[in-house]
Each structure stands twice: as structure tokens, then as C-alpha cells.
Amino acid sequence: MQALDKILYKIKENNKVLLIFDYDGTLVPIVEKPELARLDSETRQVLEELSNCNLVKIALISGRDIKTLQELSGIVNKNILIYGIHGGEILKNGKIHINVSDCYKKIIENLKNSISDLNELDGIYIEDKQYSISVHYRLANEQNTQIAINRFKEAIKSQEIKLESEQKINIKSQNQCYFRFQEGKKVLELLPNSFNKGSTVESLISDYPDYFPTYFGDDKTDIYAFDKVKSYNGLAFFIGNELVQPADQAISIIEIRDFLKKAKNLTIDKSLR
Numbered sequence: 001m002q003a004l005d006k007i008l009y010k011i012k013e014n015n016k017v018l019l020i021f022d023y024d025g026t027l028v029p030i031v032e033k034p035e036l037a038r039l040d041s042e043t044r045q046v047l048e049e050l051s052n053c054n055l056v057k058i059a060l061i062s063g064r065d066i067k068t069l070q071e072l073s074g075i076v077n078k079n080i081l082i083y084g085i086h087g088g089e090i091l092k093n094g095k096i097h098i099n100v101s102d103c104y105k106k107i108i109e110n111l112k113n114s115i116s117d118l119n120e121l122d123g124i125y126i127e128d129k130q131y132s133i134s135v136h137y138r139l140a141n142e143q144n145t146q147i148a149i150n151r152f153k154e155a156i157k158s159q160e161i162k163l164e165s166e167q168k169i170n171i172k173s174q175n176q177c178y179f180r181f182q183e184g185k186k187v188l189e190l191l192p193n194s195f196n197k198g199s200t201v202e203s204l205i206s207d208y209p210d211y212f213p214t215y216f217g218d219d220k221t222d223i224y225a226f227d228k229v230k231s232y233n234g235l236a237f238f239i240g241n242e243l244v245q246p247a248d249q250a251i252s253i254i255e256i257r258d259f260l261k262k263a264k265n266l267t268i269d270k271s272l273r
Contacts, residue, residue, distance in 0.1 A: 003235050003249040004259050010212055011266045016055050018211035018234075020201060020225070021256075023062040023069060025218035026239050029253060030185060032139055034064075034127065039073040046260045051079035053267035057211050059204055061087055061197050063189065063221060065129040066096050085132050086221065087200025088192060103177040104131045104192050107161060111190065114155045124148045132191035152188055156181065164193040184219045198224030205232050216256060 010017055021027055027047075028037045051058045059081035062069050066084035075082070082091040090097045112133055118124050123140025126133065135152050137145045156163075162178045178193045197217075205213050205228075213234030215225045223244075226236040230246050238247035239256070251259075 003237065004251065004255070006235065007212075007214060008259070008262055008266060011055055011263055014055065016057070016208075016211040018057045018059070018204065018208050018213045020059045020061060020204060020213070020215045020229075022197075022217035022219065022222055022225075022239075023060055023064065023073065025185065026216050026253070027060075027073075027256065030138075030218075034125065034136060035072075037072055039075070041074070043257055043260065044074050046257075046264050047080060048075065048077040050260060050264045050267060051077055055267060056263065057081070057208050059083065061200055061225065063134070063184070065089060066091050068129075081204070083200055085129055085191060086195040086197050087203075088131060088195035098131060100131060100192050100194060101177060104179075107159070107177060107179075108133050108190070111155055111159060111161065114159065115151055118148050118151060121148060132189060132195065134187050134189040136187045138186035149188060152190075153181075156190060161190070182221060184221055196224055197221060198228040201225045201228040202232075205229075205234075216251075 007017055024030060024034070024037050027043060028039055031037050047058060050056050058079070060069065060073070061083040063086055064072070064084055066082055066089045069082060069084055083089060088098060088100060108128070108131060112126065112128050115126065115135070118135065119126050121140065121144045123137060123144055125136040127136060135148055137148050140148065162176060164178055164180045179190050180193045180195070182189050182191070201213070201215060213229050213232050214237070215222070215229040215234070216237045216239060217225055218239035226246050229236050236247040238244045238250050239253060240250055243250040
């Protein structure tokens with residue numbers, strides 16, 4: 001039995017499941033311009049209908065900020081949990097909450113101002129999420145890509161921004177703002193060290209202990225979440241052509257959509273009995 005079928009079987013047998021999804025590259029295809037990654041209406045409707053079933057809890061954890069994620073996905077159903085900036089932002093009762101010091105916001109603002117001219121480079125796009133910042137280079141040629149990467153790293157160093165590797169050796173780090181530098185698909189990102197998909201997944205599992213945990217993602221940043229789900233004996237799915245450890249199965253976006261439809265139909269069948 002394939003891993004996806006195991007989830008459907010659990011729903012069929014009245015077992016509760018927790019479905020956690022990344023957004024870009026998972027629910028929607030990767031697109032050349034990040035601002036065009038909109039969720040299709042059919043998938044959105046299936047997600048919202050499925051979230052109304054008490055056997056299924058759905059959560060989205062994205063690197064995007066919540067406001068942008070809501071605009072792109074069009075999701076308004078309060079049964080769907082939404083986390084932005086890798087879990088740093090949480091949407092509760094219609095309000096966005098961020099549990100981090102304002103010092104991060106000031107540092108990101110200064111960093112953004114120091115590299116704002118990179119936006120003038122063909123194919124480079126700077127995404128400011130207030131508490132984190134990303135440099136996208138999917139549309140850039142090799143020369144502009146290298147310029148952007150070097151400038152971003154140099155700016156972090158010149159402004160003496162503290163990274164997580166330094167935190168581990170600094171016993172007085174509790175009251176300081178530490179960041180994590182990470183690479184994704186054609187994107188570099190600087191974000192608060194505490195913003196981590198793995199810790200967010202662990203918090204979700206703790207909040208819903210009776211639900212079987214699963215995670216769907218397509219990027220390096222999702223590895224943290226894969227590891228955490230597996231540590232709780234859940235299932236992890238990598239969206240791509242080849243399996244990436246420690247995921248259980250490599251699947252496509254089309255397969256996700258098909259899976260969601262089957263799961264929804266199962267819940268409808270149960271409600272009609």
C-alpha cells in the first residue's frame with residue numbers, strides 16, 4: 001500500500017488525520033514570478049470542504065507572510081490553520097500573531113535598505129516580510145544571480161547580523177536577535193532563528209495529539225518538517241520526481257489534488273450514511 005493510500009484508509013476507518021501542507025511547489029506549481037502563485041479555485045474548494053470534516057485537520061505552513069498567503073490562496077475557512085514565515089506568524093481568531101522581538105524587524109529593515117538597489121537587476125526580486133527577507137533569482141541570468149548572492153551575504157556580514165551558529169557558542173545569547181540564513185529553490189532567505197517549520201509541526205502535533213500527522217513539501221526548508229513528522233511516526237511526502245529522505249513517497253501536485261478529492265469523497269460518503 002502506497003503512503004497516500006494509508007491516509008485514505010485511516011479516514012475510511014474513522015481515524016483522525018492531520019494534513020500539513022507547504023504552499024509554493026506543493027499546492028501550487030512553482031512560477032517564474034512569486035506574486036503569481038495563485039491557488040486554483042477547485043483545489044481551494046476541496047480543501048475548505050475537507051476541513052469541515054471532524055476527521056481531518058488541515059494546516060498550511062509557508063515561507064510567505066500570512067497576508068500574502070491569504071491573498072494568493074483565497075482561503076477564508078477558519079477551520080484551516082495558517083502559518084506564515086515558516087511558522088513565525090500564526091493566524092488566530094482572524095488576527096496575525098508574531099512571537100518574536102521587534103529587534104528583528106529593525107534589523108531586516110536596515111538590511112533591506114542596504115540591498116534595495118538589487119531590485120534594479122534584471123530577474124532579481126526582493127521580498128520583504130518585515131521580520132524576514134528573501135532574495136529571489138529564478139528569472140536572473142548567471143551574472144546577476146552571483147551579484148545578488150554575493151551582495152546579500154556581504155550585507156549580512158557587514159551589518160554584523162548574528163547567525164544561529166554564533167548563538168550556539170554564545171552563552172549570553174538569550175536577549176539578542178539571532179537569525180538563520182537558508183537557501184531554497186532559487187531563493188536566499190534570512191529569518192529569525194526561531195522561525196522553523198519543524199518546531200511549528202511539533203506544536204501542531206502537540207495541539208492535535210489524536211490526529212495522525214502528515215506533511216507535504218517540496219523544498220530544503222521542508223526537511224525540518226519531514227524529520228519532525230517522522231519522529232512522531234507520521235508520513236512525509238516530497239513533491240518532486242525523486243524521493244528525498246526522510247520522506248516516505250515522492251508525489252506530484254496532480255497526485256496531491258487527486259488525493260484531496262478522494263479524501264473529500266470519503267468524508268461525504270460517511271456523512272450520508
